[in-house]
Amino acid sequence: MANEQTSRKVxxxxxxxxxxxxxxxxxxxxxxxxxxxxxxxAETRARQSIDHAWExxxxxxxxxxxSRDRLTFVSSLExxxxxxxxxxxxxxxxxELKQNVLAEIDQFAKPTAIIGSSTSGIKPTELQEKMKYPExxxxxxxxxxxxxxPLVEIVGGEETTKEFEQQAYAFYESASMKPMIIENxxxxxxxxxxxxxxxxxxxHLVNDGIATTEEVDKAITYGAGLRWAxxxxxxxxxxxxxxxxxxxxxxxxxxxxxxxxxxLEAPELTEELQERVIAGCETHAGDRSVAELERxxxxxxxxxxxxxxxxxx
Amino acid sequence: MANEQTSRKVxxxxxxxxxxxxxxxxxxxxxxxxxxxxxxxAETRARQSIDHAWExxxxxxxxxxxSRDRLTFVSSLExxxxxxxxxxxxxxxxxELKQNVLAEIDQFAKPTAIIGSSTSGIKPTELQEKMKYPExxxxxxxxxxxxxxPLVEIVGGEETTKEFEQQAYAFYESASMKPMIIENxxxxxxxxxxxxxxxxxxxHLVNDGIATTEEVDKAITYGAGLRWAxxxxxxxxxxxxxxxxxxxxxxxxxxxxxxxxxxLEAPELTEELQERVIAGCETHAGDRSVAELERxxxxxxxxxxxxxxxxxx
Numbered sequence: 362m363a364n365e366q367t368s369r370k371v372x373x374x375x376x377x378x379x380x381x382x383x384x385x386x387x388x389x390x391x392x393x394x395x396x397x398x399x400x401x402x403a404e405t406r407a408r409q410s411i412d413h414a415w416e417x418x419x420x421x422x423x424x425x426x427x428s429r430d431r432l433t434f435v436s437s438l439e440x441x442x443x444x445x446x447x448x449x450x451x452x453x454x455x456x457e458l459k460q461n462v463l464a465e466i467d468q469f470a471k472p473t474a475i476i477g478s479s480t481s482g483i484k485p486t487e488l489q490e491k492m493k494y495p496e497x498x499x500x501x502x503x504x505x506x507x508x509x510x511p512l513v514e515i516v517g518g519e520e521t522t523k524e525f526e527q528q529a530y531a532f533y534e535s536a537s538m539k540p541m542i543i544e545n546x547x548x549x550x551x552x553x554x555x556x557x558x559x560x561x562x563x564x565h566l567v568n569d570g571i572a573t574t575e576e577v578d579k580a581i582t583y584g585a586g587l588r589w590a591x592x593x594x595x596x597x598x599x600x601x602x603x604x605x606x607x608x609x610x611x612x613x614x615x616x617x618x619x620x621x622x623x624x625l626e627a628p629e630l631t632e633e634l635q636e637r638v639i640a641g642c643e644t645h646a647g648d649r650s651v652a653e654l655e656r657x658x659x660x661x662x663x664x665x666x667x668x669x670x671x672x673x674x
Numbered sequence: 675m676a677n678e679q680t681s682r683k684v685x686x687x688x689x690x691x692x693x694x695x696x697x698x699x700x701x702x703x704x705x706x707x708x709x710x711x712x713x714x715x716a717e718t719r720a721r722q723s724i725d726h727a728w729e730x731x732x733x734x735x736x737x738x739x740x741s742r743d744r745l746t747f748v749s750s751l752e753x754x755x756x757x758x759x760x761x762x763x764x765x766x767x768x769x770e771l772k773q774n775v776l777a778e779i780d781q782f783a784k785p786t787a788i789i790g791s792s793t794s795g796i797k798p799t800e801l802q803e804k805m806k807y808p809e810x811x812x813x814x815x816x817x818x819x820x821x822x823x824p825l826v827e828i829v830g831g832e833e834t835t836k837e838f839e840q841q842a843y844a845f846y847e848s849a850s851m852k853p854m855i856i857e858n859x860x861x862x863x864x865x866x867x868x869x870x871x872x873x874x875x876x877x878h879l880v881n882d883g884i885a886t887t888e889e890v891d892k893a894i895t896y897g898a899g900l901r902w903a904x905x906x907x908x909x910x911x912x913x914x915x916x917x918x919x920x921x922x923x924x925x926x927x928x929x930x931x932x933x934x935x936x937x938l939e940a941p942e943l944t945e946e947l948q949e950r951v952i953a954g955c956e957t958h959a960g961d962r963s964v965a966e967l968e969r970x971x972x973x974x975x976x977x978x979x980x981x982x983x984x985x986x987x
Contacts, residue, residue, distance in 0.1 A: 369700060416972075417972040418975070421976050423764055442825075484987060505914055506975070509972065510901075510975075512892070512896035543884070543885065548933055549933065552897050553888065553935055554875055555872055555875055557875075557938070558871045558872055559907055561871070561936060564931075564941050565941050566864060567947065567951060570858070571858050571860055571864065576854060578906025580827070582904060582905060584817040586904075589898075589899035590897075590899050590900050591985050593890055593893070594892035594894065595891050603691070618874065622861055622862030622867055623867050623874060628874075628881040630877075634877065637880055638880060638887055641880070641886050641888060645888040645891065659730040659822065660985070662823075664732070666734060669904060669974070672904050672973070
């Protein structure tokens with residue numbers, strides 16, 4: 362996890378589950394972290410939570426400079442952000458509250474600092490409204506547990522510059538993350554929209570008395586869930602199409618989109634959408650044939666099944 | 675993988691990708707397998723496909739009686755099913771074709787044999803219509819690759835008896851599977867409905883120009899996909915709720931169900947639905963506190979991230 366970098370100071374504003382997850386991740390990756398949260402006992406809870414998570418990040422591999430001693434709690438937001446290269450905001454999910462906190466961060470941060478918000482749904486253009494230097498603001502939406510899952514969705518608002526988006530990308534990458542820049546601002550961004558679709562369908566199944574929560578969970582963990590740790594829905598179906606990949610798959614299973622297999626109506630499978638999906642999969646697969654991808658998948662699945670058998674609930 | 679059992683003879687009717695997956699699974703679990711497929715070259719393709727998959731099942735661990743020599747191809751359906759304890763039908767996904775093949779299987783199979791269909795969507799009541807002994811018929815829907823993924827959805831039709839459903843459960847379990855009995859017949863059963871919701875939302879995202887196929891895949895594999903190999907959506911959210919589990923989680927994130935975070939409308943979060951979901955999670959969690967489950971999850975995630983880094987596309 363050694364990284365070449367000059368900026369190594371991060372401020373965390375708001376230390377709930379997500380804020381503490383960020384602190385742990387940045388400490389494990391060798392950053393200095395300054396934290397601020399006005400709530401009583403926040404520092405004690407944060408340090409407990411970091412201690413609790415430390416074993417996991419240790420097992421995953423610490424940066425050579427990693428130390429829990431690099432965390433300082435301060436008593437004002439101003440003091441926290443003053444010297445930081447990245448400020449991560451994690452206050453409760455209310456638009457006005459976030460706007461005000463972000464404006465305050467903006468006021469005290471150095472102009473070159475990146476400001477990220479952990480919001481899971483509020484659009485960046487709304488959040489940057491009250492900022493004087495909104496060009497360096499991005500949504501940087503992580504996933505729980507933040508100290509383990511590498512995904513972070515980066516979404517700029519109308520006032521955000523591409524340059525700062527790219528800087529944010531590099532910064533989160535230097536904390537061992539897999540950042541993803543989302544070009545369009547939409548509610549729920551990308552990952553939560555996918556998760557919500559599954560979640561809502563799961564609620565429908567329970568609501569309609571078709572399956573229990575336990576059955577829904579089993580239907581995922583013993584089946585598709587095993588594949589999703591390695592491949593998303595598109596690559597999975599690219600492999601299901603045999604030699605011809607996604608092109609064949611859409612011919613064979615495209616008609617199922619008309620069936621009432623979920624409460625969600627599918628988009629029309631136009632020529633254009635088909636070509637977009639096929640080209641996307643072929644580009645992603647690159648030189649690797651479906652047979653080669655299949656070999657890799659099998660190798661992975663055998664190891665995963667070995668691993669997961671000890672952990673299935 | 676050693677199992678106590680007396681019935682060890684299986685017939686596989688139709689040897690495409692799914693049929694060959696079943697053959698491999700049953701051979702690897704020490705069964706005798708008789709296969710029938712009228713297509714030219716079916717046996718050659720099947721044996722190639724089994725050879726191809728054999729390395730994987732070997733790595734996973736073979737039954738002591740496992741041998742590829744236990745596979746026999748025969749030239750008529752009658753001969754294939756005559757002596758089998760379980761007959762698995764895997765012909766193309768057309769209702770009438772399946773009904774006719776199942777009626778023929780029914781005619782020649784011994785009356786105590788279980789008859790399973792691999793259909794991914796046709797309801798069992800429809801499929802058993804032309805059978806004389808429909809009580810022993812179940813849908814037994816597997817997941818690709820069948821020789822690795824353990825999930826099989828068992829769905830009986832109106833004429834199926836509970837006794838045969840239970841026998842089918844035990845039989846598939848003796849082939850190292852995780853069977854799940856689905857009480858209600860619905861289109862797409864349970865697992866495909868969940869997968870289709872994710873798949874349809876993914877198509878919407880690509881269709882609306884929000885994300886590429888590669889980005890959708892990344893949004894899964896680097897985030898929620900890592901959790902789904904161990905836990906389904908309900909247990910995942912039970913953990914996200916902290917000490918209070920799902921009860922707290924629904925209070926905190928329930929309102930997000932009203933947001934346009936996917937194209938899929940959520941069910942109304944009634945008191946009754948909430949209680950059903952909370953009770954389901956609490957029962958499933960059993961004695962294990964959220965903290966204990968969290969510890970297990972972290973231990974698993976650390977090992978999985980170590981593993982998956984070599985395999986991410």
